[in-house]
Amino acid sequence: MRRSSHLHAAAALLIIGALWFIMFCVDIPPDETSDNVQIQKKETTYQHTPQTTETAGVFTWDRCACNESAANVSGFSSLPGHIQDFLFYRHCRHFPMLLDVPNKCGGLHKSAEVFLLLVIKSSPLNYDRREVLRKTWAKERLQNGVWIRRVFLSGTTGTGFEKENLNKLLRLENREHNDILHWDFNDTFFNLTLKQILFLQWMDKNCRQARFLLNGDDDVFANTDNMVEYLQNLRNNNGDQHHFSGELIYYLGPMRDPGTKYYIPVQVQESEIYPPYCGGGGFLLSGYTAMVIYQMSHNITILPIDDVYMGMCLQKAGLGPESHFGVRTAGLNVPSERVDAYDPCYYREIILIHRFQPHQIYLMWHGIHDPNLKCKN
Ligand SMILES: *[C@@H]1O[C@H](CO)[C@@H](O)[C@H](O)[C@H]1NC(C)=O
Ligand SMILES: *[C@@H]1O[C@H](CO)[C@@H](O)[C@H](O)[C@H]1NC(C)=O
Ligand SMILES: *[C@@H]1O[C@H](CO)[C@@H](O)[C@H](O)[C@H]1NC(C)=O
Ligand SMILES: *[C@@H]1O[C@H](CO)[C@@H](O)[C@H](O)[C@H]1NC(C)=O
Ligand SMILES: *[C@@H]1O[C@H](CO)[C@@H](O)[C@H](O)[C@H]1NC(C)=O
Secondary structure (H helix, E strand, O other): OHHHHHHOOOEEOOOOOOOOOOOOOOOOOOOOOHHHHHHHHHHHHOOOOOOOOOOOOOOOOOOOOOOHHHHHOOOHHHOOHHHHHHHHHOOOOOOOEEEOOOOOOOOHHHHHHEEEEEEEEOOOOOHHHHHHHHHOOOOOEEEOOEEEEEEEEEEEOOOHHHHHHHHHHHHHHHHHHOOEEEEEEEOOHHHHHHHHHHHHHHHHHHOOOOOEEEEEEOOEEEOHHHHHHHHHOOOOOOOOOOOEEEOEEOOOOOEOOOOOOOEOOOOOOOOOOOOOEEOOOEEEEEHHHHHHHHHHHOOOOOOOOHHHHHHHHHHHOOOOOEEOOOOOOOOOOOOOOOOOOOOHHHOOOOOEEEOOOHHHHHHHHHHHHOOOOOOOO
16 A cells, blocks of 8 residues: 555655575566567667657557456446456556666676666656656666666556657657656556566566665655665675565555545455555565565466555565664654754655655755755754
């Protein structure tokens, strides 16, 4: 329940690490997307070639078919439309890739040189958020001697011309910044778990040895300088051991109130409890743990709440998420209403905090880097 972290007003934080580990190489079955990925590869290499082949619909693989018998579950007709829709397509895990950056990590074997991969879910309309992130905390750079890289994860929005135009926007952005993984599925709240799984498929293929990942939303403020320093200071800072941390949430179960965004009826999940998990606004994990989650996910039916689903995968692997200090969550200790709640002094030590607007991110990033910043403590 990523948004419930909003309710808690808040933030996440995180950390740890370890050396990377070689998952036995699972052969990836050639899937329907590979032609398309080839096309994209060419495009990212020869950026001036006309982009005529990218339009959805040009590709000819079979679309994942609707599971008609989902409608047979009791009470189906009384479920809200988006949940019916979810049940019809719940089994679909492969979608055509519209944009790829296969060399983001320098190729599979060089991917160990990526210390922190920023994996940011962003729907096509959020152009302003992506732009500000590229200029601030998600800037690709050598930080304290190690590489930070960035990818945005997107599906599609709308239909017809609107969809085409937004696809074009992402193509243009990707041409300039080389940082978008774009799949042809509807980018909706209930498809966020799908987005997460598609990313893990991509990572397994292209960036398996990245040491650590920050997995989060495009509306957070993350102090990636601190994050790198924190991860580097871990005893096991190579990413080859389990690490998964953030804003820990436990003792929660599915919300059965049809009025909430997080409504999960028994037809979707019967069990009344969720495993412990970290709020989806932002959590840190090792490359090792990301690949364990991927392996587990093959065998776990999709639950539409993406951060809970991560917790389910961890649980199946006998692992758990943890809460980390180091970060103050949203109810920052801003002493009183008479001081500026966005005073950079309160944010210097933070690792991640949820719900910042683009202009606030820009101001804060510059604020915490201001050499003249004077803080009382
Ligand atoms: C589901 O209902 C359809 C008719 O709507 C029927 O043909 C089918 O056998 C049912 N499937 C199951 C698994 O009950
Ligand atoms: C289709 O839905 C039915 C009823 O929920 C379910 O039993 C079946 O496993 C689903 N099929 C697939 C391929 O997911
Ligand atoms: C995606 O969502 C739109 C509405 O936004 C809908 O018209 C369209 O049919 C959906 N596409 C698929 C493949 O489900
Ligand atoms: C997820 O995306 C697929 C492909 O566009 C679409 O058919 C499905 O309706 C979407 N699911 C939800 C719950 O939005
Ligand atoms: C999935 O789980 C079942 C039982 O829990 C097991 O028999 C099966 O081998 C698993 N499949 C994969 C691909 O892990």
